[in-house]
Amino acid sequence: xxxxxxxxxxxxxxxxxxxxxxxxxxxxxxxxxxxxxxxxxxxxxxxxxxxxxxxxxxxxxxxxxxxxxxxxxxxxxxxxxxxxxxxxxxxxxxxxxxxxxxxxxxxxxxxxxxxxxxxxxxxxxxxxx
Numbered sequence: 066x067x068x069x070x071x072x073x074x075x076x077x078x079x080x081x082x083x084x085x086x087x088x089x090x091x092x093x094x095x096x097x098x099x100x101x102x103x104x105x106x107x108x109x110x111x112x113x114x115x116x117x118x119x120x121x122x123x124x125x126x127x128x129x130x131x132x133x134x135x136x137x138x139x140x141x142x143x144x145x146x147x148x149x150x151x152x153x154x155x156x157x158x159x160x161x162x163x164x165x166x167x168x169x170x171x172x173x174x175x176x177x178x179x180x181x182x183x184x185x186x187x188x189x190x191x192x193x194x
Contacts, residue, residue: 069112071105071143074154074174075187082174083141084192086156090139091193097134101141101156102191104130108143108151123163127154127171142171144178152178152186 073081091098108115108130120130123142130141130153140163142155154174157167178185 069109069149069151070188071109071151071153073187073189074152074178075185077184081187083153083156084187087191090156094134094137097132097137097139100132100134101130101139104132104141105153105191108153112149112151113145123168125168125172126175127168129163140167142167144171144175146178146182154178 073083075081087098087101090101104119107119115130118131120128122128126144128143128145130143132139132141138159140157140159141153142157142163143151143153146152152175155167155171157163159167174185
C-alpha cells in the first residue's frame, strides 16, 4: 500500500490541539511521547491497513492509535480523509475505554475539517519540544 499522509487538525487560530497534548505528555513522560511519535510513523507507513494492537476502530469513522507506557494507556484519535490522508484530531490518557466525550470531540473536529480541509490542516512533523 502507498504511504499515507498524516496531517493534524488545526483550529482557525492556528492552534493544533494534538501538538499541545503531545507537548504536555513530553514533559510528563518522555518515553510515552516517543512511543506516540513512533505510532504516528507507523500510521504513515500503513494507513488503512494498521490494526490491533497498534490501532483500532472506535465508531462513526473515528479510529485510535494505541500506545502503552508502563501501565498507562494513551490514545491518539484520528480519521481518514479521502484515499490516503489520516487526520490526527485528539489525544488522551485513558483508564478503561475511550470516553464518549473524547470521541465526540474527535467527531466535531472531523466535521469541521471536512467543511474546510485546507483551513483545518496542519502539515509538518510532530514537535520535539
